[in-house]
Amino acid sequence: MEDIRISRRAWLMGAGAVAAWSASPARALLAQAGDRLPASVEALIGQMTVEEKCGQLTLMAAAWAGGAANALNPISATATFDEQLAQVRTGRLTGVFNGNGAEMARRMQTVAMREQRLKVPLLFAADIIHGFRTVFPMPLAEAGSFDADLAERTARAAAVEASAAGIDWTFAPMVDIARDQRWGRGIEGAGEDLLLGKVMADARVRGFQGRRGLTADDAVAACAKHFAAYGAAEAGLDYNTVDISERTLRETYFPPFQSAFAAGAPTTMASFNELSGVPATANPWLLDTILRKEWGFGGLVVSDYTGDEELIAHGFAADAREATKLAFLAGVDMSMQSGFYIKHLPDLVAKGEVPMARLDQAVRRVLALKAQLGLFDDPFRRIDPRREKQRVRTAAHLKLSREAGARSIVMLKNDGDLLPLAKSGKKIALIGPFVQGQRELIGTWNVYGSDAEAVDLLTGVRAAVTDPSLVTAVDGSGITDAIPGGIEAAVIAASQADVVLLAIGESQRMSGEAQSRVDIGIPQAQLDLAQAVLATGKPTVVLLRNGRAMVLEKPVLDARAILVTWFLGSQSGPATADILFGDMSPSARLPVSFPYSTGQQPYYYAHKTTGRPNPPGPLAEYKARYREGPSAARFPFGHGLTYGRIAYSDLDLGGGRLNTDGALKVRARITNSGTRAATEVVQLYIHDVAASITRPVRELKAFQRVALAPGESKIVEFTLRADDLRFIGTQNRPTVEPGSFRIWVAPSAEADGVNGSFVLA
Incomplete structure (x- = not known):
């Protein structure tokens, strides 16, 4: 009976999906893609066999790939390179991803252009998440710069290097909002x-x-991922269930995708997770109703790695054939790695279970992307082994990596102005599992860069000081395990030093895909090391290595200074030294809230008040708080110190009235009374006091990076309009409602700064 039930369900869903697709405005969608196709390329579709069409929808991991690429994804059957060349000859493969450079791409493309019947160029893709051979800070770290120009420049450099190695398409940026640090x-x-x-x-x-169009030989197509709400996985467990309201999707998780598409991203990737019971990879509401019909997206949807195959494990599809049908009719144009489309779509089309028009639509979208990339005009435009050597790890890119690294470091604490350190006359002890060696530097999800090409902390510090012999280094402990005699050696080194740099935190493997944690604290072996080092009484700077917000407790909080140094990439050591010794002033801010306890997760600053908020002051009974502590962050979103002394004053809201068709000028004075230059990230938050849908306690509406010389004061001005106060109201429609609003111009999401109120009339 169970098999009959599943079979009947599959038939009903399949028939319903075909009917729904047939009733959709397919001709309009086809026209969107067709308008971008030259006539000669359009004509290819009519010449293709069904199997060749399905080949255009099949993307596989490169058989000729490096060890890093193989380690980053689950083990699955992969053809040999000769077998993949045979698939290219017969038109069964649209391209490969995470391959081994320009020479591999040249050999494969040559076969496509000389030996394939229709000579359709291949597409080469890769995970270029935070750099190619030159590695930049992890995206979360770089977000802490609050600097869009920096993010654009590092992505541009990554594209210049990747495109020189034959890569046309990157599976980035990831735009998922992440509010659970597990x-x-x-x-x-x-x-x-x-x-x-x-x-x-x-x-x-x-x-x-880039700014010259996708046909430029240094441009790679972007892919906004993962659509949608991957970052809302229950309990912070990767790949887990997501069950949230449509309002939350529209208000929190959809907008970054809309921004990416508005910027020109021609592709998106369906997420692994189910969404309110329906996996995203087979979700017509998500991939068709929202993405296509409502937003008018005409680009390509690709599955995540074996995402269509995983419909079976989800319990949504009975077998591979049904999984193929459900994913394809829902709107996934290209299958990554499972091989399901080339195996099962021809038969589904032959039996009328998938319309030929839907198959042609998906093929048209793939060919449109290839045409946008200029591959039909010149299939080898990004494939040049000589250019590959010239463009990677250039002096300019390494300089940018160092700049980006320094501008991503967040200073949480600096008691007594311990930092910046003097470059001479001081004995410095570097202690901890992250102080030396080409390891734990670049972070997760880098296919082509390596720790072996990165610069460690010890090297960076010794290069910065006048007498490198005054710098010593001791590991003291492993990342999760004690080292015999390690703490004793660390205590001796600390006792003989004038200042200690204590580098502790997470390994690269403790963050990233499939690396959820039940405890986001520092491993006990390192806490024991920190306890012993701080007991010496020597001034200590904690250099936190991490890929997420972390719980910081004693003894770490007893350190005089704390820097969040993340995973900074190729120039990790020099970038950290630039901050430590004052060549650059820290200017980054936390892009995530550091909680008091793991048990607070998910914690984020833009939470609701509830009907029983704890009043200011001590914890009160029968209020929304934990027994053990406040519903707040130890270090909130937006927090970060500088080497200046920054004060906020003189809030000016004009008349405090904003008309629906007007603008409100918000001004505040920001003063640096210190003796060092500083860059302050000035943040504007609002709170809608009473609305038809309850609103967060604060919402960031604007920010500015403001450079201040010693003793300088500047008036910072923001402009608020009614549209900035828009939210998703009843009926899940955007609305703006008149009423009273609180406003803060402040250095973080939980700081008072200067604040007041205004009225939207």
Whole structure:
């Protein structure tokens, strides 16, 4: 009976999907893609066999790939390189991803152009998440710069290098909002905030694709991922169920995708997770109703790695054939890695279960992307082994990596102005599992860069000081395990030093895909090391290595200074030294809230008040708080110190009245009374006091990076319009409602700064 039930369900869903697709405005969708196709390319569709069409929808991992690429995805059957060349000859493969450079691409493309019947160029894709051979800070770290220009420049450099190696398409940027720090994959995004997520999505798309159009030989097509709400996985467990309201989707998780598409991203990737019971990879509401009909997206949808195959494990499809049908009719144009489309679509089309028009539509979208990339005009435009050597790891790119690294470091604490350190006359002890060696530097999800080409902390510090012999280094402990005699050696080194740099935190493998954690604290072996080092009484700077927000407790909080140094890439050591010794002033801010406890997760600043908020002051009974602590962050979103002394004053809201068709000028004075130059990230937050849908306690609406010389004061001005106050109201429609609003111009999401109120009339 069970098999009959599943079979009947499959028949009903299949028939319903075909009917729904047939009733959709297919001709309009076809025209969107067709308008971008030259007549000669359009004519190819009519010449293709069904199997050749399905080949255009089949993307596989490159058989000729490096060890890093093989390690980053689950083990699955992969053809040999000769077998993939045979698939190219017969038109059964649209391209490969994470391959081994320009020479591999040249050999494959040559076969396509000389030996394939229709000579359709191949598409070469890769995971270029935060750099190619020159590695930049992880995206979450770089988001802390609150600098769209920096994000665009690093994405541009990554594209210049990747395109020189034959790559046409990158599976980036990840634009998922991540509000549970147990989820390791938040390291690939921009953190917890909607505005920052939108700004970074836009910047990274523009950087990857460049300003000269996708036909430029240094442009790569962007892919906004993962559509949608991958970052909302229950309990922060990767790949887990997502069950949230349509309002939350529209208000929080959809907008960064819309920003990426507005910036020109021609592709998107369906997410692994189910969404309110229906996996995203087979979700017609998500991939057709919202993406196609409502937003008018005419580009390509690709599955994530074996995403269509995973419909079976989800319990949504009975077998591979049904999984193929459900994913394809829902709107997934291209299948990655499972091979399901080339295996099962021909028979589904032959039996009338998938309309030929839907198959042609998907093929047209693939060919449109190839045409946009200029591959029909010159299939080898990005394939040049000589150019590959010239464009990678250039002096300019390494300089940019160092700049981006320094501008991503967040200073949480600096008691007594311990930092910056003097470059001479001081004995410095570097202690911890992250102080030396070409390891744990570049972070997760880098296919082509390596720690072996990165610069470690010890090298960076010794290069910065006048007498390198005064710098010593001791590991003290492993990342999760004690080292025999390690703490004793660390205590001796600390006792003999004038200042200690204690580098502790997470390994690269503790963040990233499939690296969810039940405890986001520092491993006990390192806490024991920190306890012993701090007991010496020597001034200590904690250099936190991490890929997520972390719980910081004693003894770490007893350190005089704390820097969040993330995974900074190729120039990790020099970038950190630039901040430590004052060659650059820290200017980054936290893109995620650092909680008091793991048990607070998911925690994010833009939460609701509830009907029983705890009043200011001590914890009260029968209020929305935990027994053990406040419903707040230890270090909130937006927090970060500088080497200046920054004060906020003189809030000016004009008349405090905003008309629906007007603008409100918001001004505040920002003063640096210190003796060092500083860059302050000035943030504007609002709270809608009473609305038809309850609103968050604060929402970031604008920010500015403001450079201040010692003793300088500047008036910072923001412009608020009614549209900035828009939210998703009843009926899940955007609305703006008159009423009272609180406003803060402040250095973080939980700081008072200067604040007041205004009225929207």
